């Protein structure tokens with residue numbers, strides 16, 4: 001098995017020390033940081049993302065794989081910057097006002113980061129104005145809103161409306177998701193994209209950056 005395949009395999013298993021050690025070893029062997037990221041780590045996250053979508057693995061496995069991904073990224077980060085690999089885009093993410101559920105939002109964040117985007121996490125209970133501030137401060141081109149309650153999902157319309165009011169609507173793609181959200185709801189509030197799960201959200205966010 002090649003070292004890149006090993007990185008992918010250990011990442012899928014969430015083996016933090018092994019991933020860190022192998023990423024370091026791969027660097028010492030002279031493998032390009034971008035190759036380690038794309039053909040080792042992101043490949044591993046893609047496998048986990050696919051399994052998660054097909055219900056072959058569940059939240060805990062995704063969380064431990066994401067933790068291993070983050071640990072590997074930490075080793076790689078200085079080298080990626082040095083070799084000029086920039087994030088493919090910037091997204092902001094938050095759970096909407098009145099809603100404190102953050103497990104799904106955190107998963108979406110990690111999966112999007114796994115696709116090479118920079119993600120600014122605004123947290124939970126985020127009022128619409130904070131999304132606007134987030135776009136401006138971070139020059140973000142993607143806005144991700146999560147909601148888990150039927151009583152808070154309508155806050156997403158307020159986010160879409162205030163972004164339009166502030167003249168930023170053409171600058172950003174607005175993505176929505178969470179258990180009560182549907183494609184029809186997404187269209188009814190004028191958002192750009194609904195996805196059912198974190199892996200699909202990451203794929204959609206990445207495609208907006210191409």
Ligand code: B1M
Pocket residue numbers: 059098099100101102103104105107108143144145146147148149150151175176177178179180194195196197198199201
């Ligand atoms: Co709450 N809760 N909760 N809760 N809670 C639900 C959502 C509920 C369905 C439980 C139930 O009654 N069966 C219900 C909502 C009913 C409704 O509105 N229809 C409910 C309720 C009522 C409440 C309270 C009002 C309870 C009360 O106090 N009376 C209260 C509200 C607090 C508030 O937010 N203001 C409350 C509180 C809580 C806890 C704090 C105890 C805790 C949250 C802890 C935390 O998040 N840190 C909690 C939990 C854990 C749940 C359940 C059990 C699990 C939610 C979860 O994390 N799922 C939930 C019941 C359930 O879902 N079985 C429930 C796992 C997570 C990975 O899934 O978040 O759906 P999910 O994310 C998925 C997708 O939806 C998608 O990707 C993720 C992964 O694939 N996704 C996106 C999410 N965001 C996305 C964004 C995207 C794209 C995809 O693009 C931007």
